[in-house]
Amino acid sequence: MQHQHRLLILYATQTGNALDAAERLAREAERRSCPNKLLSLHDYDPNLLPQEEAVIFVVSTTGQGDAPDSMKVFWRFLLQRNLSNHWLKGVHYTVFGLGDSGYQKYNFVAKKLDKRLMDLGGTTILERGLGDDQHPSGYEGTLDPWMSSLWRMLNTIKPEFLPNGPDVVIQDTVLIDQPKVQITYHNIENIESHFSTASDFTSPDILRSARSMHPGNSSSDKSGHPDCFLKMVKNLPLTKPNFGKDVRHFEFEFFSDAVQYDTGDVLEILPGQDSAAVDAFIRRCNLDPDSLITASPREMDDCNGHGSRMPVKLKTFVELTMDVASASPRRYFFEARCCYELFCNS
Numbered sequence: 613m614q615h616q617h618r619l620l621i622l623y624a625t626q627t628g629n630a631l632d633a634a635e636r637l638a639r640e641a642e643r644r645s646c647p648n649k650l651l652s653l654h655d656y657d658p659n660l661l662p663q664e665e666a667v668i669f670v671v672s673t674t675g676q677g678d679a680p681d682s683m684k685v686f687w688r689f690l691l692q693r694n695l696s697n698h699w700l701k702g703v704h705y706t707v708f709g710l711g712d713s714g715y716q717k718y719n720f721v722a723k724k725l726d727k728r729l730m731d732l733g734g735t736t737i738l739e740r741g742l743g744d745d746q747h748p749s750g751y752e753g754t755l756d757p758w759m760s761s762l763w764r765m766l767n768t769i770k771p772e773f774l775p776n777g778p779d780v781v782i783q784d785t786v787l788i789d790q791p792k793v794q795i796t797y798h799n800i801e802n803i804e805s806h807f808s809t810a811s812d813f814t815s816p817d818i819l820r821s822a823r824s825m826h827p828g829n830s831s832s833d834k835s836g837h838p839d840c841f842l843k844m845v846k847n848l849p850l851t852k853p854n855f856g857k858d859v860r861h862f863e864f865e866f867f868s869d870a871v872q873y874d875t876g877d878v879l880e881i882l883p884g885q886d887s888a889a890v891d892a893f894i895r896r897c898n899l900d901p902d903s904l905i906t907a908s909p910r911e912m913d914d915c916n917g918h919g920s921r922m923p924v925k926l927k928t929f930v931e932l933t934m935d936v937a938s939a940s941p942r943r944y945f946f947e948a949r950c951c952y953e954l955f956c957n958s
Protein backbone atom coordinates (compact mmCIF):
# COMPACT_ATOMS: atom_id res chain seq x y z
CA MET A 613 0.00 0.00 0.00
CA GLN A 614 1.22 3.49 -0.83
CA HIS A 615 1.37 4.74 2.74
CA GLN A 616 3.26 1.83 4.23
CA HIS A 617 6.90 0.94 4.74
CA ARG A 618 8.07 4.45 5.05
CA LEU A 619 9.04 6.62 7.92
CA LEU A 620 6.79 9.65 7.75
CA ILE A 621 8.28 12.89 9.07
CA LEU A 622 5.69 15.61 9.64
CA TYR A 623 6.71 19.10 10.70
CA ALA A 624 5.10 22.36 11.70
CA THR A 625 7.22 25.47 11.89
CA GLN A 626 6.69 29.18 12.35
CA THR A 627 10.19 30.53 11.71
CA GLY A 628 11.99 27.59 10.05
CA ASN A 629 13.73 25.73 12.90
CA ALA A 630 11.35 22.75 12.93
CA LEU A 631 11.74 22.42 9.16
CA ASP A 632 15.51 22.47 9.64
CA ALA A 633 15.30 19.76 12.31
CA ALA A 634 12.88 17.68 10.21
CA GLU A 635 15.15 17.92 7.17
CA ARG A 636 18.04 16.78 9.31
CA LEU A 637 16.02 13.75 10.43
CA ALA A 638 15.12 12.97 6.82
CA ARG A 639 18.80 13.21 5.77
CA GLU A 640 19.86 10.93 8.62
CA ALA A 641 17.10 8.47 7.65
CA GLU A 642 18.32 8.60 4.04
CA ARG A 643 21.88 7.91 5.18
CA ARG A 644 20.56 4.77 6.88
CA SER A 645 18.69 3.68 3.71
CA CYS A 646 15.43 4.19 5.58
CA PRO A 647 12.53 4.98 3.18
CA ASN A 648 11.06 8.25 4.33
CA LYS A 649 8.72 11.06 3.41
CA LEU A 650 8.99 14.62 4.70
CA LEU A 651 5.85 16.76 4.73
CA SER A 652 4.48 19.89 6.33
CA LEU A 653 1.49 19.09 8.56
CA HIS A 654 -0.41 21.56 6.41
CA ASP A 655 0.02 19.29 3.39
CA TYR A 656 -0.89 16.05 5.15
CA ASP A 657 -4.38 14.56 5.17
CA PRO A 658 -4.93 13.53 8.82
CA ASN A 659 -7.50 10.93 7.72
CA LEU A 660 -4.51 8.86 6.56
CA LEU A 661 -2.80 8.79 9.95
CA PRO A 662 -4.22 5.42 11.09
CA GLN A 663 -2.68 3.80 8.00
CA GLU A 664 0.86 4.93 8.80
CA GLU A 665 3.37 2.59 10.36
CA ALA A 666 5.80 5.04 11.90
CA VAL A 667 5.53 8.82 12.17
CA ILE A 668 7.90 11.42 13.61
CA PHE A 669 6.34 14.78 14.45
CA VAL A 670 8.64 17.80 14.63
CA VAL A 671 6.69 20.78 15.96
CA SER A 672 7.52 24.13 17.45
CA THR A 673 5.60 26.30 19.90
CA THR A 674 4.87 29.91 19.07
CA GLY A 675 2.91 32.85 20.52
CA GLN A 676 1.94 32.03 24.09
CA GLY A 677 1.99 28.25 23.85
CA ASP A 678 0.32 28.26 20.41
CA ALA A 679 0.70 25.88 17.47
CA PRO A 680 2.35 27.16 14.27
CA ASP A 681 -0.18 28.34 11.66
CA SER A 682 0.51 25.34 9.43
CA MET A 683 -0.56 22.95 12.22
CA LYS A 684 -3.88 24.50 13.15
CA VAL A 685 -6.12 22.49 10.79
CA PHE A 686 -4.38 19.23 11.72
CA TRP A 687 -4.69 19.98 15.44
CA ARG A 688 -8.40 20.79 15.15
CA PHE A 689 -8.90 17.49 13.34
CA LEU A 690 -7.08 15.58 16.08
CA LEU A 691 -9.24 17.15 18.79
CA GLN A 692 -12.48 15.80 17.32
CA ARG A 693 -14.46 13.97 19.95
CA ASN A 694 -15.56 11.20 17.63
CA LEU A 695 -12.00 9.85 17.32
CA SER A 696 -11.83 6.77 19.52
CA ASN A 697 -9.04 5.85 21.91
CA HIS A 698 -7.84 3.14 19.53
CA TRP A 699 -8.01 5.26 16.35
CA LEU A 700 -4.20 5.13 16.12
CA LYS A 701 -3.82 1.50 17.20
CA GLY A 702 -0.73 0.07 15.51
CA VAL A 703 0.70 3.48 14.62
CA HIS A 704 4.17 4.04 16.06
CA TYR A 705 5.04 7.66 16.64
CA THR A 706 7.31 10.03 18.46
CA VAL A 707 7.46 13.79 18.86
CA PHE A 708 10.33 16.23 18.81
CA GLY A 709 9.41 19.68 20.07
CA LEU A 710 11.15 23.00 19.60
CA GLY A 711 10.67 25.65 22.26
CA ASP A 712 12.29 27.98 24.70
CA SER A 713 12.27 27.28 28.44
CA GLY A 714 12.22 31.05 28.99
CA TYR A 715 8.51 30.90 28.08
CA GLN A 716 5.92 29.86 30.63
CA LYS A 717 4.28 27.40 28.24
CA TYR A 718 7.51 25.64 27.39
CA ASN A 719 7.16 23.29 24.40
CA PHE A 720 3.43 23.25 25.03
CA VAL A 721 2.51 22.13 21.52
CA ALA A 722 4.83 19.10 21.47
CA LYS A 723 3.61 18.05 24.93
CA LYS A 724 -0.07 18.40 24.00
CA LEU A 725 0.42 16.60 20.69
CA ASP A 726 2.27 13.74 22.35
CA LYS A 727 -0.50 13.32 24.91
CA ARG A 728 -3.26 13.44 22.31
CA LEU A 729 -1.56 10.86 20.07
CA MET A 730 -1.19 8.57 23.04
CA ASP A 731 -4.84 9.10 24.04
CA LEU A 732 -5.83 8.12 20.51
CA GLY A 733 -4.07 4.77 20.88
CA GLY A 734 -0.70 5.49 19.24
CA THR A 735 2.40 3.65 20.47
CA THR A 736 5.52 5.67 21.22
CA ILE A 737 8.76 4.71 19.51
CA LEU A 738 10.64 6.59 22.20
CA GLU A 739 9.96 9.35 24.70
CA ARG A 740 9.44 12.78 23.15
CA GLY A 741 12.47 15.03 22.77
CA LEU A 742 12.27 18.69 23.74
CA GLY A 743 14.66 21.11 22.07
CA ASP A 744 15.33 24.29 24.02
CA ASP A 745 16.60 27.62 22.66
CA GLN A 746 18.19 28.19 26.10
CA HIS A 747 20.54 25.21 25.67
CA PRO A 748 24.09 26.39 24.76
CA SER A 749 23.74 24.47 21.44
CA GLY A 750 20.07 25.43 20.95
CA TYR A 751 17.56 22.72 20.04
CA GLU A 752 20.38 20.66 18.52
CA GLY A 753 21.72 20.05 22.03
CA THR A 754 18.76 17.68 22.51
CA LEU A 755 18.20 16.63 18.91
CA ASP A 756 21.57 14.90 18.50
CA PRO A 757 21.30 12.41 21.40
CA TRP A 758 17.55 12.01 20.81
CA MET A 759 18.16 11.01 17.19
CA SER A 760 20.74 8.39 18.19
CA SER A 761 18.15 6.81 20.50
CA LEU A 762 15.52 7.07 17.76
CA TRP A 763 17.47 4.95 15.26
CA ARG A 764 18.23 2.33 17.92
CA MET A 765 14.59 2.11 19.03
CA LEU A 766 13.26 2.10 15.47
CA ASN A 767 15.62 -0.72 14.65
CA THR A 768 14.26 -2.72 17.56
CA ILE A 769 10.58 -2.03 16.81
CA LYS A 770 10.68 -1.98 12.99
CA PRO A 771 13.95 -3.51 11.76
CA GLU A 772 12.63 -3.54 8.17
CA PHE A 773 12.94 0.28 8.17
CA LEU A 774 16.70 0.14 8.69
CA PRO A 775 17.96 -2.64 6.38
CA ASN A 776 21.58 -2.07 7.45
CA GLY A 777 20.92 -1.43 11.13
CA PRO A 778 21.01 1.90 13.00
CA ASP A 779 24.74 2.54 12.72
CA VAL A 780 25.63 1.83 9.09
CA VAL A 781 25.49 5.22 7.39
CA ILE A 782 26.11 6.33 3.83
CA GLN A 783 28.71 9.08 3.73
CA ASP A 784 27.35 12.62 3.47
CA THR A 785 29.51 13.19 0.40
CA VAL A 786 27.43 10.67 -1.58
CA LEU A 787 24.10 12.38 -0.85
CA ILE A 788 25.10 15.99 -0.65
CA ASP A 789 25.06 16.98 -4.29
CA GLN A 790 21.32 16.43 -4.66
CA PRO A 791 19.96 19.97 -4.66
CA LYS A 792 16.56 20.67 -3.13
CA VAL A 793 15.77 23.39 -5.61
CA GLN A 794 16.03 23.34 -9.36
CA ILE A 795 16.84 26.62 -11.13
CA THR A 796 15.81 26.90 -14.77
CA TYR A 797 17.37 29.60 -16.94
CA HIS A 798 15.11 31.02 -19.66
CA ASN A 799 16.07 32.39 -23.01
CA ILE A 800 15.31 36.10 -22.97
CA GLU A 801 13.93 36.10 -26.53
CA ASN A 802 11.32 33.47 -25.67
CA ILE A 803 9.84 35.47 -22.84
CA GLU A 804 7.02 37.88 -23.47
CA SER A 805 8.19 41.46 -23.38
CA HIS A 806 6.37 42.48 -20.21
CA PHE A 807 8.13 39.70 -18.30
CA SER A 808 11.58 40.68 -19.44
CA THR A 809 11.28 44.39 -18.82
CA ALA A 810 9.79 44.20 -15.34
CA SER A 811 13.04 44.30 -13.41
CA ASP A 812 12.04 46.19 -10.30
CA PHE A 813 9.40 45.97 -7.57
CA THR A 814 6.73 47.87 -9.47
CA SER A 815 4.79 44.84 -10.63
CA PRO A 816 2.85 42.87 -7.99
CA ASP A 817 2.91 39.91 -10.40
CA ILE A 818 6.71 39.89 -10.39
CA LEU A 819 6.77 40.17 -6.62
CA ARG A 820 4.26 37.36 -6.24
CA SER A 821 6.09 35.15 -8.70
CA ALA A 822 9.47 35.63 -7.01
CA ARG A 823 8.03 35.04 -3.53
CA SER A 824 6.21 31.91 -4.66
CA MET A 825 9.53 30.43 -5.82
CA HIS A 826 11.06 30.68 -2.37
CA PRO A 827 11.44 27.12 -1.03
CA GLY A 828 9.78 28.11 2.26
CA ASN A 829 6.83 29.43 0.31
CA SER A 830 6.23 26.33 -1.76
CA SER A 831 2.86 24.66 -1.33
CA SER A 832 4.42 22.80 1.58
CA ASP A 833 4.32 25.82 3.81
CA LYS A 834 1.31 27.78 2.74
CA SER A 835 -0.49 28.69 5.89
CA GLY A 836 -3.53 30.21 4.25
CA HIS A 837 -2.31 33.78 4.69
CA PRO A 838 -3.36 36.19 1.99
CA ASP A 839 -0.41 37.70 0.15
CA CYS A 840 -0.68 41.42 -0.11
CA PHE A 841 1.71 44.08 -1.33
CA LEU A 842 1.93 47.32 0.55
CA LYS A 843 3.82 50.53 -0.02
CA MET A 844 5.31 52.15 3.06
CA VAL A 845 4.29 55.80 3.15
CA LYS A 846 5.35 56.71 6.67
CA ASN A 847 8.19 55.43 8.89
CA LEU A 848 8.65 57.44 12.09
CA PRO A 849 10.89 56.45 15.03
CA LEU A 850 8.96 56.58 18.34
CA THR A 851 11.99 55.92 20.56
CA LYS A 852 15.15 57.98 21.10
CA PRO A 853 18.30 56.80 19.24
CA ASN A 854 20.01 55.19 22.31
CA PHE A 855 16.90 53.73 23.92
CA GLY A 856 17.96 50.14 23.22
CA LYS A 857 14.75 49.24 21.38
CA ASP A 858 13.70 50.68 18.05
CA VAL A 859 9.93 51.25 18.09
CA ARG A 860 8.39 52.78 14.98
CA HIS A 861 5.15 54.08 13.58
CA PHE A 862 4.56 52.71 10.08
CA GLU A 863 1.85 53.59 7.62
CA PHE A 864 1.14 51.58 4.50
CA GLU A 865 -0.92 51.98 1.39
CA PHE A 866 -2.33 48.99 -0.45
CA PHE A 867 -0.20 48.38 -3.49
CA SER A 868 -2.06 45.30 -4.75
CA ASP A 869 -5.60 44.17 -3.89
CA ALA A 870 -6.72 45.14 -0.40
CA VAL A 871 -7.29 42.37 2.14
CA GLN A 872 -9.82 42.18 4.95
CA TYR A 873 -8.42 42.50 8.46
CA ASP A 874 -9.68 42.90 12.02
CA THR A 875 -8.23 44.59 15.07
CA GLY A 876 -5.58 42.33 16.57
CA ASP A 877 -4.62 40.67 13.26
CA VAL A 878 -0.88 40.34 12.74
CA LEU A 879 0.92 41.72 9.71
CA GLU A 880 4.12 39.94 8.71
CA ILE A 881 6.45 42.32 6.92
CA LEU A 882 9.17 41.15 4.59
CA PRO A 883 11.81 43.85 4.65
CA GLY A 884 13.77 44.77 1.54
CA GLN A 885 17.52 44.31 1.29
CA ASP A 886 20.49 46.57 0.84
CA SER A 887 20.96 46.72 -2.91
CA ALA A 888 24.76 46.97 -2.59
CA ALA A 889 24.85 43.75 -0.54
CA VAL A 890 22.70 41.98 -3.15
CA ASP A 891 24.99 43.17 -5.97
CA ALA A 892 28.09 42.07 -4.05
CA PHE A 893 26.56 38.64 -3.41
CA ILE A 894 25.68 38.13 -7.07
CA ARG A 895 29.16 39.25 -8.19
CA ARG A 896 30.80 36.96 -5.60
CA CYS A 897 28.80 34.01 -6.94
CA ASN A 898 29.74 34.96 -10.48
CA LEU A 899 26.09 35.13 -11.61
CA ASP A 900 24.36 37.34 -14.14
CA PRO A 901 21.84 39.58 -12.30
CA ASP A 902 19.76 39.97 -15.48
CA SER A 903 19.29 36.24 -16.21
CA LEU A 904 15.66 35.18 -16.21
CA ILE A 905 15.03 32.23 -13.94
CA THR A 906 12.36 30.09 -12.33
CA ALA A 907 13.01 28.05 -9.20
CA SER A 908 11.09 24.96 -8.17
CA PRO A 909 11.54 22.11 -5.70
CA ARG A 910 13.56 19.31 -7.33
CA GLU A 911 10.87 16.68 -7.02
CA MET A 912 8.19 18.82 -8.64
CA ASP A 913 7.52 18.91 -12.33
CA ASP A 914 5.55 21.03 -14.77
CA CYS A 915 2.35 19.12 -13.97
CA ASN A 916 2.39 20.94 -10.64
CA GLY A 917 2.20 24.27 -12.33
CA HIS A 918 5.85 25.24 -11.98
CA GLY A 919 6.33 25.36 -15.71
CA SER A 920 3.75 28.14 -15.88
CA ARG A 921 5.51 30.33 -13.31
CA MET A 922 6.52 33.71 -14.55
CA PRO A 923 10.32 33.92 -14.81
CA VAL A 924 11.96 36.65 -12.78
CA LYS A 925 15.35 38.32 -12.97
CA LEU A 926 17.95 36.61 -10.86
CA LYS A 927 18.57 39.86 -8.98
CA THR A 928 14.84 40.18 -8.14
CA PHE A 929 14.82 36.58 -6.94
CA VAL A 930 17.79 37.19 -4.63
CA GLU A 931 16.31 40.46 -3.36
CA LEU A 932 12.96 38.90 -2.50
CA THR A 933 13.75 35.39 -1.36
CA MET A 934 17.21 35.42 0.22
CA ASP A 935 18.73 37.20 3.15
CA VAL A 936 22.26 37.81 1.97
CA ALA A 937 23.39 40.38 4.52
CA SER A 938 22.15 39.28 7.92
CA ALA A 939 21.07 35.62 7.89
CA SER A 940 23.08 33.44 10.22
CA PRO A 941 23.95 30.15 8.54
CA ARG A 942 22.44 27.03 10.05
CA ARG A 943 24.49 24.02 11.00
CA TYR A 944 23.74 22.25 7.72
CA PHE A 945 25.47 25.06 5.84
CA PHE A 946 28.72 24.18 7.62
CA GLU A 947 28.16 20.42 7.18
CA ALA A 948 27.66 20.94 3.43
CA ARG A 949 30.62 23.30 3.24
CA CYS A 950 32.78 20.76 5.03
CA CYS A 951 31.92 18.17 2.37
CA TYR A 952 32.80 20.53 -0.47
CA GLU A 953 36.12 21.36 1.21
CA LEU A 954 36.79 17.62 1.36
CA PHE A 955 35.93 17.31 -2.36
CA CYS A 956 38.25 20.16 -3.24
CA ASN A 957 41.14 18.89 -1.13
CA SER A 958 40.94 15.27 -2.28
Ligand SMILES: Cc1cc2nc3c(=O)[nH]c(=O)nc-3n(C[C@H](O)[C@H](O)[C@H](O)COP(=O)(O)O)c2cc1C
Nearest residue numbers: 625626627628629630672675677711712715718719
Ligand atom coordinates in the same frame (compact mmCIF):
# COMPACT_ATOMS: atom_id res chain seq x y z
C1 LIG B 1 7.00 35.00 19.00
C2 LIG B 1 7.55 33.74 19.63
C3 LIG B 1 6.79 33.10 20.58
C4 LIG B 1 7.28 31.93 21.19
N1 LIG B 1 6.52 31.30 22.13
C5 LIG B 1 7.00 30.18 22.74
C6 LIG B 1 6.23 29.52 23.75
O1 LIG B 1 5.13 29.91 24.12
N2 LIG B 1 6.75 28.38 24.29
C7 LIG B 1 7.97 27.88 23.92
O2 LIG B 1 8.38 26.86 24.45
N3 LIG B 1 8.72 28.51 22.96
C8 LIG B 1 8.27 29.64 22.36
N4 LIG B 1 9.02 30.26 21.40
C9 LIG B 1 10.33 29.72 21.03
C10 LIG B 1 10.25 28.90 19.73
O3 LIG B 1 9.43 27.77 19.91
C11 LIG B 1 11.64 28.43 19.33
O4 LIG B 1 12.42 29.57 18.98
C12 LIG B 1 11.63 27.45 18.20
O5 LIG B 1 12.95 27.02 17.91
C13 LIG B 1 11.00 28.03 16.95
O6 LIG B 1 10.86 27.02 15.99
P1 LIG B 1 10.26 27.33 14.54
O7 LIG B 1 11.28 28.21 13.87
O8 LIG B 1 10.19 25.99 13.88
O9 LIG B 1 8.94 27.95 14.67
C14 LIG B 1 8.54 31.43 20.81
C15 LIG B 1 9.30 32.09 19.85
C16 LIG B 1 8.81 33.24 19.26
C17 LIG B 1 9.65 33.94 18.22
